[in-house]
Amino acid sequence: MASLIQVGLSSVLKKKLESFLFVWAMARNSISVEVKLMFTTFLRRMIPFLNSYHVIEIHEHHSEHMMRNKLYSLANAYLSDVCAHGANKQQAEVRSLSGRPFLTIAEEEEVVDTFHGAKLWWLASSCKSKYSTQSSNGEERFYRLTFLKKYRKLVEQEYLTHIFHEGREILARNRQRRLFTNIHSGGSGYSWTCVAFEHPATFDTLALDPATKRDVIEDLMSFREGKEYYKKIGKAWKRGYLLYGPPGTGKSTMIAAIANFLEYDVYDLELTTIKNNMELKKFFLETSSKSVIVVEDIDCSLNLTSKRVTKNKKDKDEAEAAPAATEGYDNVNTVTLSGLLNSIDGLWSACEDEKIIIFTTNHVEKLDPALIRRGRMDMHIEMSYCTFEAFKVFARNYLGIETHHLFSTIEKLLLEVNVSPADVAEALMSKSLRNADVEVCLANLVEVLNSAKEDMNK
Numbered sequence: 001m002a003s004l005i006q007v008g009l010s011s012v013l014k015k016k017l018e019s020f021l022f023v024w025a026m027a028r029n030s031i032s033v034e035v036k037l038m039f040t041t042f043l044r045r046m047i048p049f050l051n052s053y054h055v056i057e058i059h060e061h062h063s064e065h066m067m068r069n070k071l072y073s074l075a076n077a078y079l080s081d082v083c084a085h086g087a088n089k090q091q092a093e094v095r096s097l098s099g100r101p102f103l104t105i106a107e108e109e110e111v112v113d114t115f116h117g118a119k120l121w122w123l124a125s126s127c128k129s130k131y132s133t134q135s136s137n138g139e140e141r142f143y144r145l146t147f148l149k150k151y152r153k154l155v156e157q158e159y160l161t162h163i164f165h166e167g168r169e170i171l172a173r174n175r176q177r178r179l180f181t182n183i184h185s186g187g188s189g190y191s192w193t194c195v196a197f198e199h200p201a202t203f204d205t206l207a208l209d210p211a212t213k214r215d216v217i218e219d220l221m222s223f224r225e226g227k228e229y230y231k232k233i234g235k236a237w238k239r240g241y242l243l244y245g246p247p248g249t250g251k252s253t254m255i256a257a258i259a260n261f262l263e264y265d266v267y268d269l270e271l272t273t274i275k276n277n278m279e280l281k282k283f284f285l286e287t288s289s290k291s292v293i294v295v296e297d298i299d300c301s302l303n304l305t306s307k308r309v310t311k312n313k314k315d316k317d318e319a320e321a322a323p324a325a326t327e328g329y330d331n332v333n334t335v336t337l338s339g340l341l342n343s344i345d346g347l348w349s350a351c352e353d354e355k356i357i358i359f360t361t362n363h364v365e366k367l368d369p370a371l372i373r374r375g376r377m378d379m380h381i382e383m384s385y386c387t388f389e390a391f392k393v394f395a396r397n398y399l400g401i402e403t404h405h406l407f408s409t410i411e412k413l414l415l416e417v418n419v420s421p422a423d424v425a426e427a428l429m430s431k432s433l434r435n436a437d438v439e440v441c442l443a444n445l446v447e448v449l450n451s452a453k454e455d456m457n458k
């Protein structure tokens, strides 16, 4: 009965709307643009009631839980890039200080897209949210896509996929890269906090032996393009790097250069603030793909050099019971080496891949071999004291020179003393910042190297 009434109502409504459309078509040439726009929007909203149109709604969150609907973000990116110029009202945002202003469609605005001859109307709107999130204010945003029913197959099978791929590319192009840290994880539990990642280091500014630099760049390039290869060999798409060497040799700078080269986000994992293995795993699982996960000074972070928990079931049970027993005690750190290894290995198979994990240390000899074995840390990169080749990178970047009569003296001194690239950079910078000329800067460096030599001889 109810459906009969519905059918009756919709056919009456349909007839009325169709006569209205006819009158509208006759009158539209003689009325003002504003009135035309108002009526067009009204009509579009009524369209779903006509049997010949189909509607798809894309909500900001999944219907069953509070997770963000990725298709919403992709549609948002796509519409902002491709169609936003057609909206009468837009919203402007700046997502990064280095990026350009980003225009999105304002709420209750409608834009038109075309795809293989089909006309598609997109309405940006919001409704009362079923979920309560801190940022939503009880509102849930969504897009309503309306099109003629005859295009349903085209939309479902091709247009939505087109939105997905285009949206991904646009997001990758425009995205502000982020630096995450877990340092404020206390209180409400585990969560990453982030800021914009705008570190300027690149491989051009990194003072490193050219052969090592070339190897790292080649390795990164084959990793980035290796999706199919990793799939073929049945390996998760991840790569581990161990950077080791004395303080000030550029380990942290290298991480920034890697992230900039790959255009990935960075997750700086501070192990000492994590309560237990369980929490550690959750942090790992919450990292997204296209990211570099960093654990700096791994030898100092935890007692990772202790004997690893064996695969023996009894030992394993004991290790897993330990964190639970100490849960709730904030100062009790129960992250173990075995917990870290499990998180690393579990991570790659359990969630989105295309991740680089980097450990840094000043004392590679202190680390448990299990932590840095090949397969976990695929490439071990020694960051050493400043060589003449590394110095030439500084000379080019800081002073803009390729050669100088003091170069031979510096080359000789660098063979005799151990100074970190940080010391060399500092010696050149302290003078060049004050607009001193090349001669003064290099003489300053020679002085620093000579006094280091004297210290060594003493």
Ligand SMILES: Nc1ncnc2c1ncn2[C@@H]1O[C@H](COP(=O)(O)OP(=O)(O)OP(=O)(O)O)[C@@H](O)[C@H]1O
Pocket (backbone or CB within 6 Å): 205, 206, 207, 208, 245, 246, 247, 248, 249, 250, 251, 252, 253, 254, 362, 383, 420, 421, 422, 423, 425
């Ligand atoms: N290889 C390098 N290339 C370019 N700059 C470098 C290099 N090494 C050091 N520097 C300069 O020295 C500073 C300190 O370097 P960085 O923090 O990368 O060293 P580190 O190896 O991470 O040291 P630590 O072991 O103490 O963490 C950087 O800000 C950078 O300016």
Ligand SMILES: [Mg+2]
Pocket (backbone or CB within 6 Å): 251, 252, 253, 296, 360
């Ligand atoms: Mg460092």
